[in-house]
Amino acid sequence: MGHHHHGHTRRDFFRHCFGGVLAGATVFEEAFLRAGWARAQAQTASASLFTIEKVAEGVFAALAAPQALTNSNAAIFVLDRDVLVVDAHSKPSAAAALLAQIKREVTDKPVRYLVNSHFHWDHTQGDVAYKTANTKVEIIASDATKQLMRQLQRDRLKESLESVPGLIDAVRSRLSGAKTAQEREWCNDQLRQLAAYQEEMKSYPLELPTVSFARTHVIKDPSGELQLAFNGKAHTAGDIQVFSPSKKAVATGDAIIGFLPNLNDGFPRPWPKTIDSVGSWKFDHIITGHGAVQHGRARMGQFRNYIEDLTARVERAKKAGTPLVELQKTITPASLATLQTGGFGAFVADNLEKYSVYLGQRTPLEDRLTANISAIYNNLDRV
Ligand SMILES: [Zn+2]
Numbered sequence: 001m002g003h004h005h006h007g008h009t010r011r012d013f014f015r016h017c018f019g020g021v022l023a024g025a026t027v028f029e030e031a032f033l034r035a036g037w038a039r040a041q042a043q044t045a046s047a048s049l050f051t052i053e054k055v056a057e058g059v060f061a062a063l064a065a066p067q068a069l070t071n072s073n074a075a076i077f078v079l080d081r082d083v084l085v086v087d088a089h090s091k092p093s094a095a096a097a098l099l100a101q102i103k104r105e106v107t108d109k110p111v112r113y114l115v116n117s118h119f120h121w122d123h124t125q126g127d128v129a130y131k132t133a134n135t136k137v138e139i140i141a142s143d144a145t146k147q148l149m150r151q152l153q154r155d156r157l158k159e160s161l162e163s164v165p166g167l168i169d170a171v172r173s174r175l176s177g178a179k180t181a182q183e184r185e186w187c188n189d190q191l192r193q194l195a196a197y198q199e200e201m202k203s204y205p206l207e208l209p210t211v212s213f214a215r216t217h218v219i220k221d222p223s224g225e226l227q228l229a230f231n232g233k234a235h236t237a238g239d240i241q242v243f244s245p246s247k248k249a250v251a252t253g254d255a256i257i258g259f260l261p262n263l264n265d266g267f268p269r270p271w272p273k274t275i276d277s278v279g280s281w282k283f284d285h286i287i288t289g290h291g292a293v294q295h296g297r298a299r300m301g302q303f304r305n306y307i308e309d310l311t312a313r314v315e316r317a318k319k320a321g322t323p324l325v326e327l328q329k330t331i332t333p334a335s336l337a338t339l340q341t342g343g344f345g346a347f348v349a350d351n352l353e354k355y356s357v358y359l360g361q362r363t364p365l366e367d368r369l370t371a372n373i374s375a376i377y378n379n380l381d382r383v
């Protein structure tokens with residue numbers, strides 16, 4: 001997600017394309033940068049970026065606290081002799097902070113496998129921290145994700161940095177209208193986070209996956225195997241999920257999240273079928289890319305149905321020649337049956353409240369629905 005962000009900044013974020021400004025750091029510079037991250041890590045470690053929650057025996061979710069620049073959740077699978085982690089957040093210092101927290105709260109076994117569920121910056125920009133911690137780490141992704149990272153990672157990093165001044169303006173304007181000391185402190189903390197991100201990421205050598213696969217990849221282990229699979233296009237062209245049959249747990253990246261989906265790089269028509277394919281695995285616990293752990297499969301079904309429902313509605317209107325702006329006015333949260341059924345809209349609003357930062361004018365749910373409508377409108381024919 002450059003992605004799970006707020007209204008216009010997010011759209012600007014995806015519009016821009018930049019050259020490879022960051023190419024060509026020397027080995028010496030990289031060593032210097034790594035030392036810089038170690039310092040940043042010491043500073044960030046005190047702020048608690050994650051809450052680690054036990055999901056099943058040997059399976060943990062690191063739930064990302066709301067940050068000015070979103071961090072993804074991570075899933076942690078403790079194996080016989082080492083550890084597999086799914087997703088690496090928006091910056092190396094966040095990944096390093098999680099590594100230290102895993103050591104304190106979960107296990108001191110080394111992280112041997114890091115999975116990138118998809119190419120987005122909030123899931124991959126911390127990769128280098130895992131390599132710094134363990135030079136033997138395997139960074140695993142789908143072939144498509146590796147390709148997308150090679151193609152787009154630099155641009156998306158640059159876009160995330162380009163979004164910061166707009167975010168700073170939005171926080172400053174909120175600060176000027178702040179009514180309580182607590183709100184002022186919150187704003188100042190956001191400003192500190194934004195400045196720290198700019199500082200940490202202004203130069204930074206990108207990592208690519210070291211292992212990639214087309215469809216499936218199995219990690220055998222005495223504690224029970226892990227199945228990694230590309231189940232079809234969804235949030236991106238390369239999403240993979242990680243399934244532990246013995247623990248009945250799955251990590252889904254952003255193919256299933258506790259927010260509304262992000263469709264900017266997405267595939268509206270194939271996505272529900274991909275979730276059906278994920279759902280053929282026998283799991284009870286879902287660690288998603290953003291938002292709370294889901295126990296049971298009800299929310300997954302509602303999320304799937306929302307995408308199908310909204311896609312059908314946008315498709316009909318587009319065929320009838322309805323302009324996008326008109327559609328964004330007529331499709332409201334109250335008018336979408338799949339948001340109203342089973343309390344799904346309230347569940348999403350609660351997740352957004354607890355796990356995201358919102359600086360816009362309406363509610364985050366309305367803002368994301370509007371973004372979904374335009375993304376579906378534009379990406380309808382992607383297959
Ligand atoms: Zn994400």
Ligand SMILES: [Zn+2]
Binds near residue numbers: 001003118120235262
């Ligand atoms: Zn994403």
